[in-house]
Amino acid sequence: MRRFPPPKTLLLAAMLAALAVAAPAAAEVRIAVVAPSSGAFAPFGDAIRAGVAAGAAAIGEVEGEPIVVEEAEDACDAERATATANRLVGRGVRLVVGHFCSLASVAAANVYAENGIVLITPSAAGSKVTDTRPAPMVFRIAPRIDAAGRFLGAFLGRSYRNAAVAFVGDGSTYGKGLVDGALPAFRSRGGKPVLIETFQAGERSFETLAAKLAGEGIDVLFIGGYQADAAQIVTDLAAVGERPTVVGGDALMVDDYLGLAGDAAEGTVFAAPADLIGAGDAAGFAGYARRAQAAVEVWAAAAGEAGSLAGPDVAAEIAAGSFDTVLGEISFDAAGDSDLPGYALYQWRGGRIAALR
Template sequence: MDGRRLYLVMVGIGRACLLVAVLTAVSLSPARADVTIGIAGPMGGSFADVGRDIKAGVEIAVAAANARGGINGEKIRTVSVDDKCEAETGAAVANQLIGKGVKAVIGHACTAAALPAARVYAGGGVLFLSTAATNPRLTDEKVGAGVFRMAIRSDREARAIADYLGKRFKGKRVAFVHDGSVYGQGLAEQAAKLFADDGGAVAMTEAFTPGEKSQNNLIGKIQDAAVSAVVAGALQADAAVIAGEMRTRGLNAALIGNEALALAEFKALAGDAAEGTVFFLPFVDKTRPEAVNLILSLEERQLMPTDTVFTAHAATEAAIAALAKGGDLAGAAAFLRKSGAATVLGKVTFDGKGDWREASYAPQVWRGDAFAPLP
């Protein structure tokens, strides 16, 4: 073989070896894969607005994180499911999300869906931050170290209501009514107990049948009790019926309720009877500098900057930071409890149970077609 042919052969062998080396290196290197975050909530029905706002908050936070490089260089993608605010559906969609390989889930606004879903995520090693489930059981039962609540426990809501009553209705009679649900009954009865313990006058505590077109019997009892205020543990449709029939009978008692009364459906159903209705929401400071970009993104989507959007966005930021810093579920959970995360709502940390430390309630009131913080 002459020198030129030998040279060409050697070059060919060298290139082949280089190609094999490159392919071997690629095959042995860990492949980068997207980090998937699940979005769960009521995407239809009476609570569709809540599901829409959760989805928007998560997606905007994910887009911002991806613009910064994702999680340790890996892009983040989202997948959403409709839990219908139902227990059976909540568990089913939680299993679906685990099957899709999610590392974290944001959402499950309704306690009915959040409780069974939390057990599924705990068993699957998935980080879970609920944005609105308020029943104490979600964190009290300690189903898993990775279960967190980016909302406020309902027992703290009862305390806020009792404090408000003590300031505004001291020495006056107050009625407490509820729909018999775990949430509604628990809230009304706890608020009544705290109000009574503080020296307040509890005129009555009464259950009603939810879903009725009229609450005539209940309104009659309220009228006979001669109260100055009515605290209702009820969803928006039932609260609207109560508000409307109270006004029809000429009752001037103030109506005080929970966060369901913030939904547009309550105002639409109650109409003018919604005027002056007081309810409690988590305090969300939308004036922080971090809020500017979120508000601009919401304007592009033609969405309102609701509290739900802000808490979902903050929960997503916390989950992303935890996954980036903590690695596995245990590390992510420890990060949220010890270090906390910088979010649109400021630094967010969680206590040993998984409850949001910085959370607090603020009274809101319906005035015209919108509600605003109560001065």
């Protein structure tokens, strides 16, 4: 005859089994990196993931718990970024390094703020990322895009004040930020734009815009937009015999721009963070890795100072402190922007990026 254990024994066994399933094998602290894994920005995403991995490996553990890295993607889409953020909340992450794009960062920041998670972006340059941050737990280790616009506008005013300069932009957070920053800086130095136009991103042809620009006899074209559109614009201009000096933001440093524009890309001037492109960096990817690694270093040091992994505690230490990182010493202003160096000028020459002195 089969004997069954008493009810109390069964209850105890069930409770122990449940605990064994629910409890992790060992305590750990989870951080996440949200960066592109496909498309034109995938090389930047690879660099950011590598930087986070390097930082986590070098630090090892925080508050006595090993660091585990989660990886995610949002395709630079606000809705997908929100969904990704909610999933990471469910995973119990303490830090998010990302998101790569500004609109995605702004959307996701609301979710992280509601759940006490620190967000540090190594790339999102849009002003709204920190200007509209929903809580003091959002930080940026990258110069602002409006600062890039002002920097480029000042360059144009110094170098091309009396030239025929046109400004075109795609109206995106990135493109508008560049144009809105550049125009006042150019005008304040005596420059007078011959044309200001907005174009629709993603068009297969910009022949109409090219004809309009050619009709103005432009010497310099400022483009506030991404690499594929910029490449098509300069290609269409070259097709009608126009090769103005092209000036734009750091989207023009990616290999896609050179590959799509070909010879028309020669001489293109762009602004990129001063510490982003170093000796041997083909297109700034190593710079993004360093920024991502620095984000992990800042967070880990702040958690150590706070003696806590709670987002508000760590954020308070980040806001108040100064941190030694792979990029050097970093601190943050009241908005959450870092005090890293600003922008520098670079140029495509013979298929390679060179500093513009």
